[in-house]
Amino acid sequence: VTGTAPAAPAAFLAGCRSAVGDRHVLVDPDLTASYAVDWTGRWRGTTPAVVRPASTAEVGEVVALARRHRVALVPQGGNTGLVGGGVPLAGEVVVSLGRLAALGDVDRVAGQVTAGAGVTLAALAAHAAAAGLAFGVDLGARDSATVGGMVATNAGGIHVVRHGAMRAQVVGVEAVLGTGAVVSRLAGLVKDNTGYDLAQLLCGSEGTLGIVTAARLRLVVPPPELAAALVGLRDVDAAVALAAAVRREVAGIAALELMDGPGLEVVARYLDAAPPVASGAGAYLLVEAGGADDPLPALAAAIEGAPGVVDTAVAGGRADRARLWRWREAHSEAGGALGVVHKLDVTLPGAALAGFCADVRSRVAAARPDAVVLLFGHVGDGNVHVNVVGPPADDEEFDDVVLGLVVERGGSISAEHGIGTAKRRWLARDRSPDEVAAMRAIKAALDPDGVLNPAVLVG
Numbered sequence: 001v002t003g004t005a006p007a008a009p010a011a012f013l014a015g016c017r018s019a020v021g022d023r024h025v026l027v028d029p030d031l032t033a034s035y036a037v038d039w040t041g042r043w044r045g046t047t048p049a050v051v052r053p054a055s056t057a058e059v060g061e062v063v064a065l066a067r068r069h070r071v072a073l074v075p076q077g078g079n080t081g082l083v084g085g086g087v088p089l090a091g092e093v094v095v096s097l098g099r100l101a102a103l104g105d106v107d108r109v110a111g112q113v114t115a116g117a118g119v120t121l122a123a124l125a126a127h128a129a130a131a132g133l134a135f136g137v138d139l140g141a142r143d144s145a146t147v148g149g150m151v152a153t154n155a156g157g158i159h160v161v162r163h164g165a166m167r168a169q170v171v172g173v174e175a176v177l178g179t180g181a182v183v184s185r186l187a188g189l190v191k192d193n194t195g196y197d198l199a200q201l202l203c204g205s206e207g208t209l210g211i212v213t214a215a216r217l218r219l220v221v222p223p224p225e226l227a228a229a230l231v232g233l234r235d236v237d238a239a240v241a242l243a244a245a246v247r248r249e250v251a252g253i254a255a256l257e258l259m260d261g262p263g264l265e266v267v268a269r270y271l272d273a274a275p276p277v278a279s280g281a282g283a284y285l286l287v288e289a290g291g292a293d294d295p296l297p298a299l300a301a302a303i304e305g306a307p308g309v310v311d312t313a314v315a316g317g318r319a320d321r322a323r324l325w326r327w328r329e330a331h332s333e334a335g336g337a338l339g340v341v342h343k344l345d346v347t348l349p350g351a352a353l354a355g356f357c358a359d360v361r362s363r364v365a366a367a368r369p370d371a372v373v374l375l376f377g378h379v380g381d382g383n384v385h386v387n388v389v390g391p392p393a394d395d396e397e398f399d400d401v402v403l404g405l406v407v408e409r410g411g412s413i414s415a416e417h418g419i420g421t422a423k424r425r426w427l428a429r430d431r432s433p434d435e436v437a438a439m440r441a442i443k444a445a446l447d448p449d450g451v452l453n454p455a456v457l458v459g
């Protein structure tokens with residue numbers, strides 16, 4: 001969607017200026033442009049204004065003004081979401097939460113910290129590390145993705161096999177609901193069965209029910225020893241089987257990442273380097289394990305002699321592990337360097353994963369031989385990221401083909417990125433009418449005027 005944004009009512013903007021300060025209400029298109037397009041460049045909108053509150057009270061005033069003047073808002077954190085949920089595709093006003101960047105002291109007794117919605121994942125991780133602890137979620141967009149966005153999308157990432165997704169780290173939240181009411185439960189009580197868990201309801205709500213302003217987060221104890229292995233395998237089936245085997249046989253598995261062979265070749269061209277294991281394998285598995293003792297011997301033993309293994313590179317020290325990880329993390333950049341990427345993040349039952357990957361490749365090749373396909377993801381969770389470069393940004397044919405294959409095989413159309421606007425048409429194929437009706441009822445109760453992300457999820 002491109003064009004000119006509808007004007008926001010002058011009274012709304014005047015109210016915002018007095019709530020957050022003139023400097024933090026941006027209306028100059030040169031200043032608002034970067035807030036209106038997503039990381040991929042596929043989702044591009046326009047906005048009459050970007051409002052940048054600095055406290056929960058200011059967020060509350062902005063939501064109250066939006067209700068009064070019937071102005072639609074899009075909450076935005078680091079703008080790294082990949083499903084068009086955080087950009088103003090229908091001319092909404094953007095509420096950017098970057099200024100809510102306070103980080104409380106790490107509570108070493110509880111193993112928790114309170115973080116503002118605008119704190120980046122990298123800042124949170126560094127803060128935890130300074131106290132000898134770690135945050136349980138990590139993902140490639142760590143330098144920009146924020147706590148608020150990660151709660152709102154229930155972000156997953158590379159350590160879900162070990163620590164669970166974002167909702168498993170969230171002990172409490174503070175948020176401004178669509179009604180304008182502020183809910184705050186940041187005491188960090190691990191046991192708290194006092195009715196509906198609003199913090200968990202906001203996890204994965206994609207900014208449609210409330211604007212998260214802070215979260216109380218669980219921290220984890222990092223293992224003293226870490227080791228990684230990059231394994232080249234005959235095919236995706238062998239990689240899925242090895243992922244299951246190392247999980248059974250090696251304690252402390254922290255990450256299990258899949259890359260298919262043709263995708264890794266695209267990355268090799270992008271990095272202009274040869275992979276650290278034999279190129280030409282059908283699939284690659286990146287495994288990381290941690291523990292009190294060096295996990296490398298157990299990892300090597302589990303990989304050695306496993307069916308379908310072609311070649312293996314192992315790494316103990318931080319720099320060597322980072323070199324192996326670069327091959328996994330460069331997938332998103334390598335695709336983006338070739339053009340606008342259609343990003344489809346899906347989950348399949350483990351047994352269906354290899355067949356799905358093969359079908360995606362052959363269906364795309366038949367329909368569009370010049371398209372480039374990268375298949376990679378968090379195989380420990382059955383999660384594959386299908387990245388297709390070639391079709392125009394507004395061409396949804398391939399999205400439909402891929403999501404159709406997922407539904408046929410009993411998978412989920414969104415593993416960790418959410419529904420956003422990109423997959424709204426598909427929600428009813430994945431969730432039952434009664435489930436969608438229940439979601440709509442919750443939306444109507446917490447955002448009765450539909451001011452929060454009206455075009456996202458059930459919008």
Ligand SMILES: Cc1cc2nc3c(=O)[nH]c(=O)nc-3n(C[C@H](O)[C@H](O)[C@H](O)COP(=O)(O)OP(=O)(O)OC[C@H]3O[C@@H](n4cnc5c(N)ncnc54)[C@H](O)[C@@H]3O)c2cc1C
Nearest residue numbers: 077078079080081085086146148149150152156157207212
């Ligand atoms: C290179 C790369 C790698 C990635 N890897 C992963 C991965 O491994 N796992 C994964 O899960 N995701 C991944 N992502 C996607 C993205 O980083 C996550 O979805 C992240 O949680 C988004 O955070 P954000 O602050 O950028 O949110 P935004 O993109 O700003 O917003 C995302 C959604 O949350 C809403 N929102 C934002 N802030 C708030 C708030 N304070 N209150 C309420 N709603 C809010 C927005 O309206 C939107 O619907 C990746 C993205 C990139 C670019």
